[in-house]
Amino acid sequence: MQQTFEAWITPIMIGGLILFMCFIIWDLARKSKAGKFGTIMLFIVLGAGILGYVIKVIITYVMESGGV
Numbered sequence: 001m002q003q004t005f006e007a008w009i010t011p012i013m014i015g016g017l018i019l020f021m022c023f024i025i026w027d028l029a030r031k032s033k034a035g036k037f038g039t040i041m042l043f044i045v046l047g048a049g050i051l052g053y054v055i056k057v058i059i060t061y062v063m064e065s066g067g068v
Contacts, residue, residue, distance in 0.1 A: 018050055018053075018054075021046075021050060022043075022047070022050075025042050025043055025046050025047065026039070026043075028042060029042045029043075
């Protein structure tokens with residue numbers, strides 16, 4: 001029961017955290033009046049950490065499931 005709950009809740013909570021971090025980046029761009037280019041740069045630079053985590057999860061899944 002607990003393992004099933006953890007298997008479901010972990011991706012949901014991490015996904016929620018990623019969405020919240022995207023909101024924080026957007027809010028930072030809006031409050032600093034970064035403009036279109038500045039907003040894009042904020043998402044690229046600050047979003048790179050999020051992207052790195054997502055890539056790590058995908059690579060781990062592929063390696064554990066037997067590879068490509």
